[in-house]
Amino acid sequence: MSLVFHHTPERAAIWREKFASARPDMPFHVWPETGPKEDVRYLAAWKTPDDLGTLFPNLEILFSLGAGIDQLNLANIPPGVQIIRMVENSLVEGMIEYVLWAVFSFHRDMFRYARQQREHVWSGSHNRPARLYRVGVMGMGELGSPVLEKLVSFGYECRGWSRSRREVAGVTSFAGEAELDDFLAQTDILVCLVPLTEATRGILNSALFSKLPKGACVINCGRGGHLVQDDLIPALDSGQLSQAVLDVATPEPLPPEHPFWDHPRIFLTPHIASAAQSDSAAEVVLANLRRYEAGESMTGVIDTGRGY
Secondary structure, eight states: OOOEEOHHHHHHHHHHHHHHHHOSSOOOTTTOOOOOGGGGEEEEESSSSSSSHHHHOHHHHHESSSOTTTSOOGGOOTOOOOEOOOOOOOHHHHHHHHHHHHHHHHHTTTTHHHHHHHHTTTOOOOHHHHHHHHEEEOOOSTTTTHHHHHHHOOOOOEEEESSOOOTTTTTOOOOOOOGHHHHHHHHHHHEEEOOOTTTTTBBBBBBHHHHHHHTTTEOSOGGGBBHHHHHHHHHHTSSEEEEEEEOSSSSOOOTTTTGGTOOEEEEESSSOOOOOOOOHHHHHHHHHHHHTTTTTOOOOOOOOTTOO
């Protein structure tokens, strides 16, 4: 049995070295080279080739190279294939760093000071303590819960919302549609970290923005599909929102003429909030392969019915 790696040549070189050391018994192929297709049991990919079932008739596991699976065409994946998302420490650490930077920047008025610098304005204001800001994280999973834990340690008043109730020390927990409005009403800084599913696509929209306190900040480091783009600028121009931080967009990259590039209250970053490190990601997959071959449960197993 063999594994095919489908990503960049730079990452492939690191993975090849890791597998050569840890699993010399397992043929390792880098797409488009596959070896005998009937021997391929495992595929590690960001996106999959077309006609996956025909291409690899004996495929057993698809290892997603991302924390989510929304980039995958699930209709292209045979029913018997297990899908495993990436659960890796650098993904969590990177997201914590990014969200902290964005929350700190809003809390300490850094986005306003950046606008003032461009306008040659020198005007400061008194600092407000973290405890006066209510930070709400949508999505209390593998990324959201550690982010909340770190925000609590800095003194922010933290809330979390998810589909099913989760408990994080120091965090007020909300769950389900019935509690979403209460969560939003108590959130000055909203961080979107929910998985992108049909239920959450377009969740960042004008109706949601209207339920936040006036002048709230929205930070989207989930997926571009969470945001209804046409609703964001009106919310900013009306003052309902005072700042948006977007690490994701649809499409990526945004076209040069897109209005988000030049809006003074939108801060864009090019999907860099968090990424798996190639060496540790390979180790995560190798560990999961050992569990699978020993008949043990793997980490990151996807429930395709729920989409995460």
